[in-house]
Amino acid sequence: MNESQNKDGQRRSRRLALVLAGGVVGMVALSYAAAVFYQLICREAGLGGATQIAQEVPDKTFDRTITVRFDTAVQPDLPWAFYPVQREIKVKVGENALVMFRAENKSDEPVMGQAVYNVTPDKIGPYFFKVACFCFDVQTLAPHEVADMPVSLFLDPKLLKDRNADDVGVVTLSYTFFKASTQPTQVSEAK
Template sequence: MASHAPLAHDAETARRNARVGLMAFAGALFMLGLGYAAVPLYEMFCRVTGFGGTTQVASASDAARAEALASGERISIRFDASTASDMPWTFRPSQATDTITIGQRDIATYVARNNSPLPITGTATFNVEPEQAGKYFNKIQCFCFTEQTLAPGQEVTMPVLYYVDPAMLEDENMKGVEQITLSYTFHRTKDPVTLASAGTD
């Protein structure tokens, strides 16, 4: 009977090792899942909190509620524009600054021109400064919501319909803020050769 003891011990060790292996595998899968989820979760966090100057997306009804709370306070908005190094566009705001009433809708426009001999598709990233203003800067309509494709030499005017939430007036972190800067950077998103080829099919 004693000769069976090592076999029983080996079997128990094998079962224990199998459990440890399964736990390690499950942990690896969990961490992999977290890795894939990290980007959308981070983006959601930024949109909800305004972290990093991320602006908010609002509906027309949201804007109407904000407008009803407008008290006449005003704030300066500065507009900034840039392009990534591989983006052959000229991109600029139509005006450098504007002074708006907090809570009321306003429209800003940016001008983009494709200086390339090929069609170019781009997408705009954006943020506001100071960063704590992000959760109060609301866009209703914006060219940054979708990709934009410009033909060779084409120039377009791109509008942004937005408002600043009156709730900022109650935020201690926004005390003393007299100007918000809205910045966009256009990035190239598709190979122009592919687009040109598609147009000749």
């Protein structure tokens, strides 16, 4: 093999390595974005227990009471603890409830996280509304910071007209925190 053929082979190998590395980087980026895209699609289509977003709360509450339980998870690459302050609440249909979740950054670096959520049973999703939620935005916690994160929610009175929902007495609101795809940059202090 002459020198020219050897250089062409090396160029092809480098080009292939770059293409493969780009493919791996793209797949990793897509895997991080998949959870957020899935949540957006489900919320817009009302699928898979996606909750709704409201600008205002109903002006009347009703006698039917439903227990809302809270379930939390954190993906392994996010160094946070995350849990509900209360494990469950009882809420009347149409009543606005405020619940708190607590997150703690267990690392020595600032870290950004994004929560995705759903409710079960899925058939309650169209009637489960949030007025305010930490899950609407990326959250940043400083090193070892502990933060209380509120959620304002209610069950839409239209639930009372859905005969398929008559058997529902318990609803579970689940959150999973993922490490955000962009992270804060570290600024080193001059000493």
